[in-house]
Amino acid sequence: xxxxxxxxxxxxxxxxxxxxxxxxxxxxxxxxxxxxxxxxxxxxxxxxxxxxxxxxxxxxxxxxxxx
Numbered sequence: 001x002x003x004x005x006x007x008x009x010x011x012x013x014x015x016x017x018x019x020x021x022x023x024x025x026x027x028x029x030x031x032x033x034x035x036x037x038x039x040x041x042x043x044x045x046x047x048x049x050x051x052x053x054x055x056x057x058x059x060x061x062x063x064x065x066x067x
Contacts, residue, residue, distance in 0.1 A: 024043050048060060
């Protein structure tokens with residue numbers, strides 16, 4: 001059941017609620033621009049330059065330059 005904080009079946013994420021716009025959609029799909037790494041936890045906004053390599057990035061050197 002989407003919104004229970006546990007991953008089931010085809011869910012990509014489950015942050016424990018059904019609120020849209022917080023990284024995990026009401027249908028338990030990861031919303032663009034977010035990473036949802038821990039079921040039951042809030043998703044985090046992903047951006048180039050945050051020094052963290054997220055699933056949508058191949059690297060992150062701490063700046064937004066494409067070098």
